[in-house]
Amino acid sequence: MTVTMISSKSVCSLLLLAFTLTGFACDHDKDAAQSAPPFAPPADTAAPPLNLPPDTGPPPELDGDRALQYVKDIVKFGPRPVGSTNHKKVEEYLASRLKGDVVEDDIFTADTPEGKFPVHNLIAKYPGTKDGIIVMASHYDTNYPLRDTSFVGANDGGSSSALLLEIANQLRGKAREGYSVWLVWDDAEEAIKPDTEIPFEKDSLYGISHLAQKWQADGTAKKIKAFLLADMVGDADLNIDRDANSTPWVENVVFEAATRLGYQSHFFARTVPMIDDHLPFMRIGVPSADLIDFSYGYNNVFWHTPQDTVDKLSAKSLEIVGSVVLETVRILDKMDPLPPR
Numbered sequence: 054m055t056v057t058m059i060s061s062k063s064v065c066s067l068l069l070l071a072f073t074l075t076g077f078a079c080d081h082d083k084d085a086a087q088s089a090p091p092f093a094p095p096a097d098t099a100a101p102p103l104n105l106p107p108d109t110g111p112p113p114e115l116d117g118d119r120a121l122q123y124v125k126d127i128v129k130f131g132p133r134p135v136g137s138t139n140h141k142k143v144e145e146y147l148a149s150r151l152k153g154d155v156v157e158d159d160i161f162t163a164d165t166p167e168g169k170f171p172v173h174n175l176i177a178k179y180p181g182t183k184d185g186i187i188v189m190a191s192h193y194d195t196n197y198p199l200r201d202t203s204f205v206g207a208n209d210g211g212s213s214s215a216l217l218l219e220i221a222n223q224l225r226g227k228a229r230e231g232y233s234v235w236l237v238w239d240d241a242e243e244a245i246k247p248d249t250e251i252p253f254e255k256d257s258l259y260g261i262s263h264l265a266q267k268w269q270a271d272g273t274a275k276k277i278k279a280f281l282l283a284d285m286v287g288d289a290d291l292n293i294d295r296d297a298n299s300t301p302w303v304e305n306v307v308f309e310a311a312t313r314l315g316y317q318s319h320f321f322a323r324t325v326p327m328i329d330d331h332l333p334f335m336r337i338g339v340p341s342a343d344l345i346d347f348s349y350g351y352n353n354v355f356w357h358t359p360q361d362t363v364d365k366l367s368a369k370s371l372e373i374v375g376s377v378v379l380e381t382v383r384i385l386d387k388m389d390p391l392p393p394r
């Protein structure tokens with residue numbers, strides 16, 4: 054997760070400013086809110102009514118234990134900031150788990166405030182019978198300014214990258230009666246020098262911005278029906294936020310998927326505006342949703358600290374998010390037509 058390193062107090066003030074617009078409750082208020090009667094996601098009049106298919110068929114399968122094992126595998130390499138040897142090892146690890154799949158590499162050099170870095174996005178492609186693509190993405194680098202600490206980003210970068218590996222296991226070798234699914238492990242997401250005058254968005258999201266521009270130039274972006282981002286999805290105390298910067302109807306499909314699986318109490322109790330990897334795709338008109346739990350420990354205390362370790366995560370949370378993502382895809386496959394862009 055890439056939000057600039059401002060104090061949690063200022064994050065709260067900033068987000069409270071958005072409260073009037075989005076119904077956001079700051080972390081301080083959140084525990085109280087959780088003991089309140091059943092919530093409903095904020096009404097979203099901007100979203101078109103959904104043309105939902107009937108809720109039929111068995112729920113999607115996903116092995117949360119195996120996904121958690123992948124998180125352990127990834128963090129075992131240690132901190133993996135761009136340009137590091139550990140980063141290279143994680144690139145190789147991801148590729149090794151995707152052996153036999155169609156994997157495309159998007160490699161370039163990023164010019165950052167700390168110099169030039171090699172950036173490597175990996176894209177695994179699982180073809181479907183329908184014309185169109187659904188992209189799922191996760192960044193896998195760890196925070197560069199924390200490179201000399203023990204920060205391993207078990208939740209931030211680790212959880213979602215591991216989850217995509219497990220989703221790959223579920224897609225592999227099966228005929229898809231739906232859109233093609235492309236899994237993206239994007240790189241250099243974290244800000245390199247967040248405490249300078251450089252505008253935050255010019256010093257982060259390097260890998261995903263490159264991919265969005267590339268796919269806009271070659272016409273791929275037009276074929277993408279939805280972009281689903283996962284970030285910080287392994288917290289044992291799982292509360293996925295509704296993101297005010299995502300496409301409302303895609304978020305509504307995610308909530309429908311969660312409801313169909315009985316996991317809705319983990320979704321959308323509050324709304325926050327997220328600066329995350331989905332923004333470059335939102336900007337080029339691709340409907341997107343950011344699935345993020347930005348309350349990692351009380352008042353988000355574990356975020357961007359060496360305390361972001363595997364013991365804070367659970368296999369169940371990974372299973373919940375992974376199966377909701379797969380159910381979202383299954384609903385999107387059958388929504389005919391999808392809302393206009």
Ligand SMILES: [Zn+2]
Nearest residue numbers: 054055209243
């Ligand atoms: Zn982060």
